[in-house]
Amino acid sequence: MSTAAPDRVVIVGASAAGLAAAETLRRSGHTGTITLIGDESAAPYDRPPLSKEILSGAWPSDRLPLRSDADLDALDLDARYGYAATRLDVATRTVLLSNGTKVTYDGLIIATGVRPKNLPGAPAHVLRTASDALALKERLGPGRRLVVVGAGFLGAEAASVAAGLGTQVTLLEPARVPLAHAVGDEVGSILAQAHHDHGVELRTGTSVSEVVPEGVRLENDSVVEADTVLVAIGSRPNTEWLEGSGLSVDDGLVCDEFSAAASGIYGAGDVARWHNPLFGTSMRVEHRTNAAEQGMAAARNVLGARRPFAPVPYFWSDQYDMKVRAYGYLRGHDELRIVEGSLQERTFIAAYRTDDRLTGVLSMNMPPRRLRPWQQAVSTRTAWDSLPAPSRPIG
Incomplete structure (x- = not known):
């Protein structure tokens, strides 16, 4: 793939991944044009609070923007809010928008997210x-x-x-x-x-x-x-606009370990299905932290860094009086073990095995510091047999 530094970078998707990509481009010294395209008329805002603080009324909606107007102005973006991308022509390096305009690029980051089923x-x-x-x-x-x-x-x-x-x-x-x-x-x-x-x-x-x-x-x-x-039955990746582009789509935009879908084209966030070399599998992660991290990784790689994107995915959930946090890739696990605390007391850490490795951990109502060593153990692909015995029987 080309390593020439692009002058015109287009980011399709103006949410967490797209904003992280734009900020990383500027922090990395990119002085060319950054076009940020979003189908909503609003500037980038945070989505996790929608089902929590906004729905409950704990937050007013004006707390949602991810950055202030001044911060966005400092990025010197060519912002195209309120217009969806409708077609990608890889041969001419052109993105067609719903208002009929065309935007050309040298480097492209696709961060179009998902929509509800x-x-x-x-x-x-x-x-x-x-x-x-x-x-x-x-x-x-x-x-x-x-x-x-x-x-x-x-x-x-x-x-x-x-x-x-x-x-x-x-x-x-x-x-x-x-x-x-x-x-x-x-x-x-x-x-x-x-x-x-x-x-x-x-x-x-x-x-x-x-x-x-x-x-x-x-x-x-x-x-x-x-x-x-x-x-609330799940979501579909926003990839229809990529039909006919020649890019591979399979429950998301298919990317390699560098988050690259083709030469000069990268995926980031909920829409991207990429090969995570840490876990040796293809995954698509619909969580806020991963979106921002992959947006940053895609930006660095579009500038020529060519570093694999190999994170330990993280997610959290607030339900009633429970705070759930998890690291790793829990899907398709072969075994679950309670390594700290008690299920019945709803205060515990659960470890997950896939094959012979620790591939994920989940905590409920545990201090974050108690989970950090387990996060590190997942990142180093710790052998399952080396973990401590269960603190209490499951059940």
């Missing part, structure tokens, strides 16, 4: 943008009935906030316990019990076929009534 039938709420969060917030409170479809992190956080506001909440999940595919049945069962303890009606093993005016219809044809429906 939805269900057929009547309109329902989703939770991805600031306007989504504010619209849903108006539907919560005492005397209101909310159905949340999907008990993943987003759905669980929204259910937690809604219940705390006095809303009657029903949480529907097709799996046997929430997040079983990611955190395991044992930890998923603890998350399930927390919903029950806070008055949320959690129904697992329950699939929804459509949204109806009075609520949602289940696959057994029964109806769960609600005033408001939130669909």
